[in-house]
Amino acid sequence: MLTYALVGLEPRRVEVEAHLQRGVPAFAIVGLADRACQEAKERVRSGIVSAELEWPLRRITVNLAPADLRKEGSGFDLTIALAILAASHQIPPGSLKAHAAVGELALDGRVRPVGGALVVAEGARRAGIEFVLCAAESAVEVALAGVDSVPVHHLAEAVAYMRGDWLPEPALRGTNGLPQLASCPDLAEVKGQRRGRRALEIAAAGRHNLLLAGPPGTGKTMLARRLPGILPALSEEEALEVTRIHSVVGLLPREHPLVAVPPFRAPHHSSSMPAIVGGGSGPSPGEASLAHRGVLLLDEFPEFQRPVLEALRQPLEDGVVSVARANGRAVFPARFQLVATMNLCPCGGKGDAAGCSCSAVRLARFHEKLSRALIDRFDLVVAMPRPRAAELDGSGEEVSALVRERVQAARARLETNPPRMSAEARALLTDAVERMSLSGRGRARVARVARTIAALAGTGEIGREHLAEALSYRIPPELTT
Amino acid sequence: MTVARSPYLTRRSHGYPPLLAAIHDPPKRLYMRGEGSVGMLSGPAVAIVGTRSCSPYGAQVARRLGRELAAAGATVVSGLARGVDAEAHRGALEAGGPTVAVLGCGIDRDYPRAHAALARRVSEVGLLVSEYEPGVEPAPWRFPARNRIIAGLAGATVIVEARARSGALITADFALEDGREVFAVPGEITSALSRGTNELLRLGAAPLIEPNDVLAALGLEEAPARLSLRLSDQASRLRELLADHSASVDELVERSGYGADVVAAALVELEMAGGAVCAQGVFRLS
Numbered sequence: 001m002l003t004y005a006l007v008g009l010e011p012r013r014v015e016v017e018a019h020l021q022r023g024v025p026a027f028a029i030v031g032l033a034d035r036a037c038q039e040a041k042e043r044v045r046s047g048i049v050s051a052e053l054e055w056p057l058r059r060i061t062v063n064l065a066p067a068d069l070r071k072e073g074s075g076f077d078l079t080i081a082l083a084i085l086a087a088s089h090q091i092p093p094g095s096l097k098a099h100a101a102v103g104e105l106a107l108d109g110r111v112r113p114v115g116g117a118l119v120v121a122e123g124a125r126r127a128g129i130e131f132v133l134c135a136a137e138s139a140v141e142v143a144l145a146g147v148d149s150v151p152v153h154h155l156a157e158a159v160a161y162m163r164g165d166w167l168p169e170p171a172l173r174g175t176n177g178l179p180q181l182a183s184c185p186d187l188a189e190v191k192g193q194r195r196g197r198r199a200l201e202i203a204a205a206g207r208h209n210l211l212l213a214g215p216p217g218t219g220k221t222m223l224a225r226r227l228p229g230i231l232p233a234l235s236e237e238e239a240l241e242v243t244r245i246h247s248v249v250g251l252l253p254r255e256h257p258l259v260a261v262p263p264f265r266a267p268h269h270s271s272s273m274p275a276i277v278g279g280g281s282g283p284s285p286g287e288a289s290l291a292h293r294g295v296l297l298l299d300e301f302p303e304f305q306r307p308v309l310e311a312l313r314q315p316l317e318d319g320v321v322s323v324a325r326a327n328g329r330a331v332f333p334a335r336f337q338l339v340a341t342m343n344l345c346p347c348g349g350k351g352d353a354a355g356c357s358c359s360a361v362r363l364a365r366f367h368e369k370l371s372r373a374l375i376d377r378f379d380l381v382v383a384m385p386r387p388r389a390a391e392l393d394g395s396g397e398e399v400s401a402l403v404r405e406r407v408q409a410a411r412a413r414l415e416t417n418p419p420r421m422s423a424e425a426r427a428l429l430t431d432a433v434e435r436m437s438l439s440g441r442g443r444a445r446v447a448r449v450a451r452t453i454a455a456l457a458g459t460g461e462i463g464r465e466h467l468a469e470a471l472s473y474r475i476p477p478e479l480t481t
Numbered sequence: 482m483t484v485a486r487s488p489y490l491t492r493r494s495h496g497y498p499p500l501l502a503a504i505h506d507p508p509k510r511l512y513m514r515g516e517g518s519v520g521m522l523s524g525p526a527v528a529i530v531g532t533r534s535c536s537p538y539g540a541q542v543a544r545r546l547g548r549e550l551a552a553a554g555a556t557v558v559s560g561l562a563r564g565v566d567a568e569a570h571r572g573a574l575e576a577g578g579p580t581v582a583v584l585g586c587g588i589d590r591d592y593p594r595a596h597a598a599l600a601r602r603v604s605e606v607g608l609l610v611s612e613y614e615p616g617v618e619p620a621p622w623r624f625p626a627r628n629r630i631i632a633g634l635a636g637a638t639v640i641v642e643a644r645a646r647s648g649a650l651i652t653a654d655f656a657l658e659d660g661r662e663v664f665a666v667p668g669e670i671t672s673a674l675s676r677g678t679n680e681l682l683r684l685g686a687a688p689l690i691e692p693n694d695v696l697a698a699l700g701l702e703e704a705p706a707r708l709s710l711r712l713s714d715q716a717s718r719l720r721e722l723l724a725d726h727s728a729s730v731d732e733l734v735e736r737s738g739y740g741a742d743v744v745a746a747a748l749v750e751l752e753m754a755g756g757a758v759c760a761q762g763v764f765r766l767s
Contacts, residue, residue: 195730
């Protein structure tokens with residue numbers, strides 16, 4: 001019987017063979033099975049007995065082939081159980097040919113969902129297998145791969161199905177499930193913050209990385225959390241890509257597993273490097289990959305460990321993370337939009353009326369951590385000073401849906417017919433390079449942002465005013481010196 | 482480490498600044514480094530000093546004073562420290578003008594280290610001076626002594642920003658003792674960084690409202706005004722609003738009625754024209 005092991009995000013075919021021979025009753029699993037996989041013995045035995053089937057009192061050997069591929073986790077339980085039942089002729093052996101299976105067994109025989117069911121189902125589809133047995137909770141997820149999912153609640157159901165005694169509810173093939181509801185807070189709740197809103201809109205339209213800097217309590221995080229709400233929904237292909245990653249980590253909601261809206265991830269600043277970029281002995285994807293096609297928010301950016309921040313440079317550049325481990329190498333997609341927030345100094349007082357009380361040494365260490373190379377990845381930097389009370393009672397703010405429409409229109413324009421630089425804008429840029437000492441990368445960044453601004457304005461040409469506005473989001477010298 | 486033998490002035494040397502010779506306790510020797518002429522020590526000079534942890538306001542005022550006073554021909558004297566001192570030197574350098582940094586250590590020491598580049602730039606057009614021999618390490622007790630030289634070299638001393646009991650107030654005391662003019666830049670009464678300067682004003686220091694106040698005291702003429710800027714309507718309007726007080730983009734959006742995009746573009750125009758500066762998201766006229 002077939003199932004699939006995960007190597008990174010790739011399914012690898014695993015054949016599960018069971019052999020019964022005479023001798024002292026025993027049960028062995030061979031084929032580089034890890035601890036969780038070895039423990040399948042106990043679950044499978046209890047599961048079969050609980051399903052009122054017969055546990056063969058023979059010498060049982062289960063082989064997971066190929067023998068040199070490491071198998072991890074509990075997703076092989078169901079397959080092993082079915083292989084043993086077929087070997088002991090409790091289900092017709094021929095019936096397994098057209099099936100693959102994935103799922104964990106409970107001691108009472110129930111079938112539990114496991115992470116990565118979507119990837120397993122995709123492997124099955126590529127091998128031309130049409131039916132995948134899985135836990136009822138994984139049914140919709142498995143169906144996304146374009147195979148018929150056979151949702152079973154209990155091992156007994158799986159057996160009845162194999163014997164032809166029982167049919168599951170109509171198979172859901174290739175269904176998208178229900179559209180996922182966006183649970184993102186709305187921009188209408190943010191009062192004032194004209195500058196921040198504008199920057200958020202530009203960032204959304206041009207997929208620019210955004211840095212919000214200012215004293216605590218000025219609404220940096222509040223604003224950042226509202227970015228996903230103004231991003232256009234994912235295309236079908238993108239959605240599957242994202243869903244695959246989330247499936248492996250077991251993050252998918254049961255009812256509508258397809259991740260149709262851009263994901264939003266906000267790891268805490270104490271997160272380790274493997275947690276952010278992926279890794280582990282598996283290796284499994286990290287937050288950067290979970291934010292693929294969506295938003296990665298690093299709140300209190302300078303508080304993250306320096307190696308973690310540096311490790312983000314590869315995905316920011318290439319859109320992928322490649323993790324090499326002794327047991328294998330995995331490449332995870334990680335094309336996320338980075339949004340970061342930070343205080344202007346370690347004590348947070350800078351930019352506030354109270355003033356900063358940091359020592360020079362502490363300030364120097366703070367700036368050292370924010371390496372130029374990393375700061376340079378932010379296309380938009382917005383300083384957010386403390387607002388005066390008068391601004392806070394601004395009313396009648398735009399809702400996210402309205403902004404999203406403009407973002408969508410701008411994206412369409414950027415893809416089909418990106419605005420070109422006018423001579424005036426070019427002259428201003430040259431002038432600015434000299435006077436504002438922009439680096440080469442800084443120059444390219446300003447030009448990119450200006451193009452997005454022009455697209456938002458709906459014009460085909462980048463004007464002087466678009467470029468001037470883009471310049472206002474450059475990295476302020478006080479952040480780097 | 483080999484120590485370069487630096488030229489120095491003694492009290493009997495020709496060129497030992499007369500103003501410095503007139504103070505209570507003039508240094509025996511004055512070591513010098515830099516391309517600037519010894520004469521700039523004897524010309525009209527203004528000391529600009531203040532706190533190391535200055536506010537954006539203090540930084541901007543210090544730089545502007547350094548620039549405009551240097552442009553009018555005054556030698557800008559300060560201590561190469563962080564904050565106000567460094568901004569004053571930078572302002573003078575912007576005007577290409579003479580500037581003198583008085584160190585509390587040997588002139589071959591770059592202290593603070595972060596200002597090594599600034600020290601080099603000062604040495605290219607001005608002078609680094611010290612009463613200590615080359616190789617002497619910076620030490621806390623040397624800085625108050627250094628302050629008497631800063632005050633002693635200058636006909637007028639400007640305190641830009643100082644907390645209560647700031648080192649800059651020691652410089653002001655020296656200047657008063659030597660009978661020099663002392664100016665204090667008024668600050669907001671709510672700001673701890675202006676406590677010391679406002680205190681000085683209460684004690685009778687002259688308030689500094691514009692650079693001309695200092696120039697008059699030194700007997701210098703104002704430098705010719707810069708060409709008037711040609712600005713777009715929006716930028717001119719924002720300049721008017723900023724003339725009232727400094728403001729963030731959001732506040733300017735509120736007060737001007739322009740969109741955030743228009744305000745951002747107009748502010749960049751104003752910045753490029755040298756009409757405004759921005760620190761921590763707050764814009765003010767320069």
